[in-house]
Amino acid sequence: MPELQPDDPIKTRSYANVILIAIFVLLLCVSWSFYQEFIGLRPWRSYQTRFAESYSAYLQKQVRDREAAEKAVESSADYQKLQAALQQAEAVADPQDKAIKQQSDLVDLQRAAILSAFQTDRSLVGSLIYDYEVVPNTAAYRSEKQSHLQAVLDAEAKEYSVDWPEGDGKTVTRTFNYNQLNDTFNQLLDQKAQLTAKQGDIDQPVKDAQAAMAKLISDKLPGLTADQLDGLLKSARDMDVTLVQINVNPPGTQINDIGGVGLTDRCQSCHVGMNPKFVPAALTITKADLGLPRSNDAPFTSHPDQDLLTWHPLDTFGCSPCHGGNGRALDTVELAHGRYEHWLWPLNYPENYQAGCQQCHSADAWTEHAPVLNEAKILFRDRGCIGCHNYAGFDSQGQQLQDTDREIASLEKEKVDDNQKIPILNKQGDQAPDNATAQRLYAEATNLTVTVSKLDARVEQLDQLSHSLQQEVKRVGPDLKEVRLKLHPEWIPYWLGHTWNFDPTAQMPQFRLEPDEVQAISAFIWQQGLKGPALDKQAPGDPARGKDLFNSLGCLACHSIGEGSQKIGGDIADNLSREGEKANYDYIVRWIHNPRVRSAPYDPYLHRDLTSEDYTKHGLPFVFDVDHSRSPVDGHELVVQQQTIMPDFRLSWQEARDIASFLMTQKDASSHYDPAPFVNDASLYEKGRTLVVHYGCAGCHEISGLEDASRVGTDLTQEGSKPIGRFDFALLYTKAQDGILPDGQPLKRGNEYSSWYDLKGFFDQKLADPAVFDEGQYKPDPMDRLKMPKPNVTQDQINALTSFLLGSTQSTLPPSYQYLPTDQRQAIQDGWWIVTKYNCIGCHQIDIGQRTILMDLPAYKGDNAINLPPVLTSEGARVNPEWLKSFLANPSLSATDTDRDGVRQYLKVRMPTFFLSDDEVRKLVLFFGALSSQQQPFIPEKLAPLSDQERSVARAIFTSPAAPCLKCHMTGNPAHDANATAPNFLLAGQRLRSAWTERWITEPATIIPGTAMPSGLFVRQGNRWVFNAPLPPEAKNYTGDEADLLVRYLMELTPQEQAMLSGRTPVAAKSGSSSVKK
Amino acid sequence: MFGDWHQLWVIISTPDNIPIVAMLGLVPFFTWYAFHNMLANDRLIAQLEADPQLARTHHRTTYPYNSRWERELHTNPFLMRKELLAAIIITIILMVWALTLNAPLEEPANASVTMNPAKAPWYFLGLQEMLEYFDPWIAGVIVPTLIIVGLMAIPFIDANPLGNGYYTYHQRRHAVWTFLIGFEGLWLVLVCIGTFIRGPGFMWYWPTQTWDPDRVEFNVNRNLDQIFGINGNWLVHILPASLRPEAVIIARALFGIIPMVVYGIAAALFIHWICMRTEYSRTVYRKMSILQTVTMYIFLITMLFVPVTIFLRLVFRIKYIWETPWFSI
Amino acid sequence: MADQKDANGRKTGVLEDLKEKSREFGEIVKTKTQEQLEELKKPQETQLYRSIFRIKHDEDPRNRALSTLNNLFFHIHPAKVNRDATRYGYTWGLGGITFYLFIVLVFTGVMLMFYYHPTKVQAFRDILYLENDVPFGRLLRNMHRWAAHLMVMAVWLHMFRVFMSGSYKRPREFNWCVGVLLMVLTLLLSFTGYLLPDDQLGFWAVTVGTNMARATPLLGHQGPFGPQLGMTPYNDVRFALLGGSIVDANALLRAYIWHCIAIPLIASVFMGVHFWRVRKDGGISGPSPVMLEAETKA
Structure with a gap:
């Protein structure tokens, strides 16, 4: 600088240091942003590393244990025996194997020896034949053709000399012409095939023995083998730290994502244990397995219910659609779980997980694998919630009835009007000035009569509908x-x-x-x-x-x-x-x-109860029941029950x-x-x-004058979609936000203190005590207070109901995810509404694994379980639907002798009459059929009639002392039936399906585990069932399927036949199963 | 429900409120610094006024001066380096801010779910606050228009030749005060009220008072004419028959003109009194053209009307001063 | 090539010849490289540097001045400024900071535009995408948001400073007006951006904001004399702002166009005028020497 003034403070001041520091700080910020981008906002990286470490350690231990266990099995006597057998088999097979190997090697050598000559010759002959064939077959070419033919013949005759191996390294020189080459080559191929087959036969015992050993190990040690575990260990060790993402883009998706653009679900980036690539379905791991039992930030367990994942594959469902949460965000746990104010689909808490099921299964009364939700739906009806709150899908018959009644009333009015018009028109016609007008008026009157009759038909139809509906309308509380x-x-x-x-x-x-x-x-x-x-x-x-x-x-x-x-x-x-x-x-x-039975029928059309005077006025007896359900006054359906x-x-x-x-x-x-x-x-x-x-x-109650009252509560069908602002927390607003419960205690969810200003919090508190939201408010008139009563529910039931409500959303999932089947499963869906409505599951087991109320009573514990009502898991396969219809309508199966059970009179517990409507009966029959995947409609299998010889064999089986059928099954003889434990065979023909019956008599325990019906009556021989006990000599040479024979016999059993045979059977002792079970 | 410090913290820490919180510190600092410079210059001015001899030779700034120093410096690097530094510092501030605080993102827009409170962005909260006191056409349209036009008019009505390009309080007292009242006393204060004081239902919550969406406010606002009991009885006799049913309305409309005129005159007198306080301001005042004077009066009277109305509303619960069928003030 | 013999009588063949030439070539490369490396120590001397910066950068006043004047970006400044104007305490650089923030906003905004669709279906999703998927997306969005707030603050403080130092006075009256307009444009830029994430916050802020437009005198259907002039919710000024009677897809699109294209363009033009007038009106206003009452014309 030429003119630097040393004392000028501005010019001499250097900013280098300041700028240097500023740039350094800026660089720090940039590095910070890089840190955030790659580490700070990517916590899943460290999760995956930790998972790989602890999972590898776990697998290492598993491999060690497994190897030790396999060793232990290998040293067991059973295994040694198998090994000895294997060695023996090998000892037998080895020399033969060796011989065959020698032969087979020789064949290979021989084939190799002639191969070159054969191939050369074959192609030569082939080309010569082609040349011959392309020459036209006319006189002009005869000689040419002839010469070509000669060339072929010459080639075929040409001899090749070959070093022909004779075994043991010796060779001889042999000559072959074309045909010999061809034949020899084919012979060698045949020989080779025979030798291979023979070798297979010889090796079979060895293979069997090896398979037996493998089976022993897999029987004794189920689960993954050491090799498989080792493979997993390798994949865990080689795990790439990488983002795991599920992308689904079905049309109309709004899964946790706005605007129908699909699902992006990255949950498995942290929840590595859920990833089937690392943890296969056969292996379930818990935090304890990984040595992290108390760690809050180790999201590493595998999914506890693998069945759910087979029905809801991860690659189409991901995690967040069912569980909630922000499947796309991975920055922090809070963001990913959607547990912040502005995310509309927060992760459900464990006690409410099944809210996720409800989103798509709202049309179900019963969802498999969702016991909490099922309980909630039963509670919702049974605790009278439906008395005040509408919920789509739950009992709407009352509403339908009111609509029907209204329609009938308006049609009736129309009818009256029309009927009044007819005579007027006729009269006008009589007085008409001219013919044409008269004709027109008469025609109008005639048309009106037709209209009236049409209205009548429609009213009749509605009356029938309301007859059915009247039977279906149920109230929670008494009349x-x-x-x-x-x-x-x-x-x-x-x-x-x-x-x-x-x-x-x-x-x-x-x-x-x-x-x-x-x-x-x-x-x-x-x-x-x-x-x-x-x-x-x-x-x-x-x-x-x-x-x-x-x-x-x-x-x-x-x-x-x-x-x-x-x-x-x-x-x-x-x-x-x-x-x-x-x-x-x-x-x-x-x-x-x-x-x-009612004291008086109610006429919904007149809006009053009828009295005996109403009946006598119309000359009718004061009788009203399902069969006499029309009003004597107006002819419409009454409430008769x-x-x-x-x-x-x-x-x-x-x-x-x-x-x-x-x-x-x-x-x-x-x-x-x-x-x-x-x-x-x-x-x-x-x-x-x-x-x-x-x-x-x-x-809930039928009350005079208020029969048509509508529900006083809010519709809850989509309660879970309501924005939080629509819920009135009243004076608890700040307490809720601060996580202070109405009783002043801090709220804990899981391990953390939490706010309860959310839907779950509202539902939980509202169900526990609806009155809390009135707390501290000045409401001098009790009618101003919140009117919801306190429901009688336990904490578990509150959790269930909260789950149900949380899942009651206007689903953001695409329609294709909704469980609205159109095939047989629809019948199952419909049926469960009836089954839960009438509490069929209180007595019967219908869903596999479902508990009934009776099962848990002390009176039916242990051996007494045989006194339980029948298990219906295979009812659709068991019975003829036509029969089932009649049974459901009248379980006594008798018009006169009604004080009994139609099928199992030996049981004390009795199937009652539910007075189901025709529609309900139809739905139930279809339901059971569909549960057992039966075809609709039912067409019974044609059974071949029995020959005399067959009948005598069947009788022999039927009365065999080894399996005295009539000892347990009812015969109709009161003395005998007092100790019987199974239904009468006479019902079989109309009641049972033959295919099921055959399965039942051969393997009953697979259909109903623990049944009194003995298993092992028949054994499989080749492709037929054979009775598993000595038979009289005349029956011995029967070669047909004996189980099938018995079924055919039972299906055509007559009372006379049964009476005749019952004498031959020893009388039962009540101990039932034990004596027969052998 | 006072003493809810958590509530206060929630408001202060809301990401979109950070700027106004920062302004609470920045504006006082810049004000203080401006005054600091002003007073320094004023001292120099006083010294020079007292000593004309010195005034003739003095370099006339408060900054260090030496006649050997260049009067002008090269932009590069003497200005550039500072600009570079400023850019870096701003970038640093921005990055730290962006790395520590996330931009808000709430639920997807939903016209059926009303936000409570539904607030405008912080810089418009002054206008939203004004909506509480004026009809929307005034608060939302007239006031912003007047603010913009008024700001643009400033250089044309400020006839004071002094204080051009240097800080001074003494020489432009009126201008400084007018701007401070307008910018800080009204605009920023209203923004702060909108940010910190207004809660659910846009109701008034003192700091540390809990925001309660269920709060109900018992609030009776009256019009000025109701206080005076204007019922138009006397008008009935004068009006033609066809207008008689509207007598009350007409009476109120006519009555409303009176307080408006009274206010206008009073405010004008007040402004005039202030302008005539010192000799120098009288000089400046005399230099102004009629157009300048009229414009200045209109803007100042209007500006003063805002605090007056707010005062009437908050203290006397008066809603409208002048109510007519077409507009109300 | 015929075989030759050298002085010592050895045969010199092709190979030897080649060896010799490559050695010479190596020498040349070495020297040139050394020379050019030497030159690199003075980058200002390179052709590349000169082509970009047009002037030699010698440490003399002329070059100093030229470095400012000959640079498109720097020449909004004069070559020389009042020595006291370089003090931070006078302007705090607030105008410059505002301009810098505008540049930052343009930069981050353009980046954001790569990921954003102004449609009801996609807008909100795109923000989620930006926050969770786009590399540095969250930082980008945060910086855009906060820079917008900072710019509003800087504009206000700039105005405050300009007023307090009397810098709007003659000859800068017009530039003050331009500045006021720029401030309004800044607010409008920020406000139009508020709606774009299409979340509740923006939606309701914009609803509140545009509801005021209903009450525009004459032009709003709820404003004084509006209904009398035939204003309805479907033809008034609010309808024009939103492209509809409610805040919906059209409003989103309009906000987007205003925010990304129209207002930045208008603001750029005004900024150009603003900076140009700063120069033309005599550079920045001060700090000027104080004036005395006695020196004013009576």
Whole structure:
């Protein structure tokens, strides 16, 4: 710088250092951003490294253990024996093998020796023949053709000399012409093939022995072999640290991704254990396996239910569609799991995992592998949630009925109008000024009559529909019209105010009612009850016999009895421990005799209950039941049954009295009820009515005047999609955000303290106590308070219901992911709604692995399990659908003798009559057929008629002392049947399917494990079943399939034949299975 | 529900609120620094005013001066190096900010789910706050237009030749105060109110008061005419029959003109009084053309109207001063 | 080539000849390389350097000045500035910082545009994509967002400084007006960008913002005299802003075009004017020597 002024502070000041530092800091920032990009925002890298380490260690141990175990097996006596056998087989096979090898080697040498000559000759001859053939076969070319022919012949005659091996290294020189070469070559090929086949035969025993050894190891040590484990170890050690991503792009996808552009799911980048590439389905690992039991940040377990992954393959479903979370984000656990304010699909907590199932399986009443969800759906109906809340798919018959009634009413009105018009038109026609007008008016009148008849037809159709629907409409709570006939008035207010004091397991929720509200409601209900007709007076019964019947008939599949730890039975209906305190004996007798009987039919068209006068006015007897369901007044369908799912056990009056007497003894001696004179106070009526409407009592109960009341709660079908802002946390808003529970305790989810300002938090708290959201608010009028009552649910049940609600979303998954099958599985889906509705699963096992209520009762434990109702897992394959239809309509299978079970009279537990609608019967039959993958419609297999010889063989088998069929199976002889444990063969012809029957008599335990039916009656010989016991000499030379023979015999068994044979069978001893099982 | 420091922290740490939080520090600093420079210059001015001899020879800045030093320096490197430094520092700030704080991304847009509170970006919160006090056409259209036009008009109505290119308070007191009141006293304060004070329902929450989306505010706002009980009874007698049913409305519309005119006059007098305070300002005032004077009065009167209205609303709960069927103020 | 013999009588063949020549060639390469490496020590002397920077960079005042004047980017500055104008305390470089932030925003914005579709279907997804998939995508988006905020802050503070130092006064009145417009454009740029992620935050901010337009006098359907002039939700100024009566796909597209094309273009033009006028109006305003009351014309 030429003119530097040394004292100029600006010019002399150097910024080099400052700029240097700034650049250095900038470089630091850039490195920081690189760190973030490659490490900070990629935590999965370290996860994968850690996984590889711990998994390798785990596998190493596994390999060691496995090798040791295999060694142990190899040193076992069994294995040694097999090894000896192998050595023996080898000793036999080896010399033969050697000889054959020699021969085979020689053949190879010989073939090699002539190969070159053969190939040369063959191609030469081939080309000469071609030359010959292309010469035209005409006179002009005759000589030429002749010369070509000669050339072929010469070539064929030409001899080749070959060094022909003779074995042992010796050779001789042989000459071959063309044909000899050809023949020899083919011979050698044949020889070689024969030798190979022979060698295979010789080696077979060795191979068998080796297979037996391998099988022994795999039997003794199931799971992966040491080699397979070693392969896994290698792949774990060589694992590339890399992003694992599932991309799915089905049309219309919105899986956790906006705008229908598909799924990007990277969960397995951290959850390495879920990756089948590293952890195959045959291996399941837990954190404990990896030595990380307490580590929070080791997301390394494998999926606990591998079956789910076979139905929902990872490459089409990924993880986040079912579990929630942000499948694309991997920066932090919080982001990836979507557990932040602005992600709409957060990861579900473990207790709510099955919410994911509901997203696509909302059309199912029962989803396999989703027990929590199934429980929730049963609870949702059974705890009366559907009484107030609409939910698509759940019982909508009431709604349909109302629509039908409305349509009938409007059609009727149309009919009346038209009918009035007809005479007017006719009259106008009579007075018409000219012929043409008259004709037109008459034609109009005629047309109207046709219209009216069409309307009639439509009304008739609707009446039939409503007949079916009337049978299907069920309410959770009892009919309150009959309250005066059934209950003690002083019990009602006590029950309303102290529901769970009276019955700690009550289905009915506890309403928040002030004492004056209780009185008003009681008064309204009481005054609204039917006052007649009076019930028949019943004589007292025998409580002891009643108790027996109660415990054995199957009542406990729905009802429970006993309190606290003494309680047994199902939760689907009331606990009856204090029944005697509340109910009238006469009413209970009628109820038990047939719970569907009503005191008066209700006419939905007239909106009132009919009386006997209505019937007498029309000259009809006061009779109303399923077969007499039309109103005498207007001709439309009446409500003729109680809308309860409780079925008719077809008991005699005496049995009903006995059970009722037993129930009347069920009371708490210390209980005390204040008299309730106010129930007759007419001034409370209006207030009571207002309250009953307000709280939606008519959602669960039938109440006079409120039969058509609609549900008072919100529709919950898509509750899980509601934005959080739509849920009213009221004064708990800040507490929820801070994670403080209503009781002041901090909320812990899993291991972490958490906010509960989310849908799960709301549902959990609302179900635990709906009133908390009123807390601290000034609501002087009780009617202003939140009206949802407190449901009677345990914490597990709350989790189930919360899962159900969380999954109740307007699904973001594409329609193709929804489980809405159109094939046979649709019948299964439809059927489960009915099966769960009537609690069929309380008695019957239908889904494999499903527990019934009865199974868990002490009375059916152990050997007594044979007294359980039949297992229905293969019912569709077992029975003829036509028969099943008639059985479901009338399980006694008899028009007169109804106090019995049609099939298994030897069981105390009895199949009751459910009065199913035709539609329900049809659906159930299709359901069972579909469960067993049966073709529809059913066409019975044509069975060949038995010849006399066959019949005698069959008889011999049937009555064989080794398997005396009639010893256990019923015969119709009461003395014998008292100890029988299996159905009557006479039913077989119309009831059973022959294919199933054959499988049943040969391998019953594979169909129903633990059945009393003995296995091993037949053994497989070649391709036929042979009876597994000595037979009389005349039967010995039967060469057909003996199981098939027996089935054909059973299918055409006549009562006479059975009676004739029953004499030949020893009478059964009740011990049942054990004596037969051999 | 005061003392909720967590709530305050949530507001302050919301990523999009960081700029206004930063402004809370930056603006006072720049204000202080401007005044620091102003006062230094003012001292020099006072010294020079007192000593005309010195004024003739003095280099007239407060910066170090030596006659041997070049009066002008090369841009490269003396300015460039500082610009380079500034660019680097800004980049560093930006990178650190971007690496530590993520830009917000909320739920996908959904017209059926209303945000509560639904707030504009922080720099427009002043306007949104104004919506609380004025009808949308004033707050959303007239006010921003006036602000822009008013800002652009400043150099044309500021007839003061002094203070051109150097900091001085003494020589342009009125300009400085006007701008401070407008920019800091109104605009930034309103932005801060919108950011820190307004919670769910755009209701008033004091700092550390918990935001409660369920809060209900009992709030009665009246119009000025209601306070005066204007009912138009006397008008009925004057009006033609066809207009009689609207007598109340017309009466209110007519009444509203009175306080507006009264305010206008009072504000004008107040401004005039301020302008006449010192000899120098009187000189400047005299130099202004009529157009300049009128424009200045209009803008200043309008600007002052904003705090007056806010005051009336917040303290006296007065909604409209002048209500007509077509517009209300 | 015929065999030759050298002085010593040895035969010199082709091979020897080649050896000799390559040795000579090696010498030349060596010397040249050394020479050119020497030259590289003065990069300013290279042809490449000169072709780019046009001038020799000798340490003399002329070259200093030329280095500024001959550079497209630098020549918005004069060759020389008032010595006190280089002090940071006068301007804080706020105008320059604003311009730098604008450049940063253009750069990051262009990068973001590679990944962004202004459609209802894709917009939000693209942001997720940027945050989780694009290399440095999150950083890019964050920098764009925060630079936008910083630019608004810088613009305001710049205005504050300009006012406080009286720099809007003659002859800079017009440039002040341009500056005011640039500030408005900055706010509009930031505001239009707010909607683009298509999330709740932007959606509702824009809804609140554009709802004000309903009330525009004369032009809005809820504004004074608007209905009287036939304004409805389907033809008023808000409809024009949003391309519809609600904030939807068209609004997104319009915001995108305004944000990425229209306003940056307009702002660039104004910026050009702004910088040009700074030069033409006599460079930056100060720090000027103070004036005294006595020196004003009465």
